[in-house]
Amino acid sequence: MSRRRRIYEGKAKILYEGPEPGTLIQFFKDDATAFNAKKHEVIDGKGVLNNRISEHIFSHLNAIGIPTHFIKRMNMREQLIKEVEIVPLEIVVRNVAAGSISKRLGVEEGTVLPRSIIEFYYKNDELNDPIVSEEHITAFGWASPPEIDDMMALAIRVNDFLTGLFLGIGIQLVDFKIECGRLYENDMMRIIIADEISPDSCRLWDVKTKEKMDKDRFRQDLGGLLENYREVAKRLGIMNENEPPRGSGPVLVKSD
Template sequence: MARRRKLYEGKAKVLYEGPEPGTLIQYFKDDATAFNNQKKGVITGKGVLNNRISEFLMTRLSEIGVPTHFMRRLNMREQLVREVEIIPIEIVVRNVAAGSLAERFGLEEGTILPRSIIEYYYKSDELGSPMVTEEHITAFGWAGTQDLDDMVALALRINDFLIGLFLGVGLRLVDFKLEFGRLYNEHDEIQVVVADEISPDNCRLWDIRTNEKMDKDRFRRDLGGVEEAYQEVARRLGVLPEAGPMDLKGPQAMQ
């Protein structure tokens, strides 16, 4: 097998040079991290499940006209995606008080927010991904005003769509994180598109009846049953891989 050139390795994924100009291969790892990389572990099969879940959600978003970097799934752990210039801002959309929001403002976890709240975080592991304001973002040149307008409009549209989609399978979308990139076409026109992934790694999903956590909080809080929770989300979405538990552990990514 020909060796591929690795371009970037993050906490949960590896990016390789794609087969055609302007494309990348996105490989999903089983590695798990929390608390700005202070806690590390492995969730067996997570990469396979997140690949399927993200493929499903990105495809649904494309069908309603939301632009994404996703092109197609290649195999159990890899996707073909468009190469984009990543905007170093993470947008978090919150519908229910949980995690750091509940801690910062002394809210009881599970409190329904009066409206969806959008927060901005500077994408930097070294700095702990600090929360920032629009003033920081535009002053430091991380994104322009038009970029931010596009990102917020897309985030709210995605939130409305995903709330309904997850509700239909008995899950509450508590909050989620989005990343965006700039896609340049042949005329050097720029389009802001959804990048990275959408999965239980970056969504808080609770069972609508029991409030049982079905996401990476099970890893963060040592609740156990992490693999089973990811599998249950995939099962409800109808994308559980046709493989047994022993088949979900993948090989090491090629260097």
């Protein structure tokens, strides 16, 4: 395997230079992190599952006309994606109270919200990704008002799709996080979905038992993270019941 130039490394993924201009290779690591990496473990096979689940979701989003950076899955751990300029915001859509909104507003976890709520967080690990308003976003130039409108519209469409997708397999979509990027094509720029959508970025509860099937199992020391990610993949129909998430996968190429 030839050496590739590393573009960026985050907590859960590495981006490498792609084979064609305007493309990147997104590598899914096995690292599990919480509380801005204050808690960290390596869980063999997690990256393989997230790659498969995110591929499945992004392929469906592309098919129904929701623009994403996803082009194709290359192997067990890597995707070919379009290169975008990431907007420095996390867009969180909440359907049920859990996590920080319960702590901030004193809403009991599990309370169905009156309507879906969209929140913005500034992507900055040193500041612990603070929640921000549209006023902050425009004042500091992180995104323009039309871009905010586009991101909110995309978030609502993704929420509608994911809610139905997961409900159909007995899973409640509590909330999820997406990131968006600016895709430049010729003289045009448009906002598209980037990053990943997986149990790392969604809160997923079993409809009947309310068992958590997402990264809260790691955050809250519940155990069984890999088993629950595998169950999500199995219900989505992308993994056979007895298929192990092959942890070895392709060799990670180190670059200077």
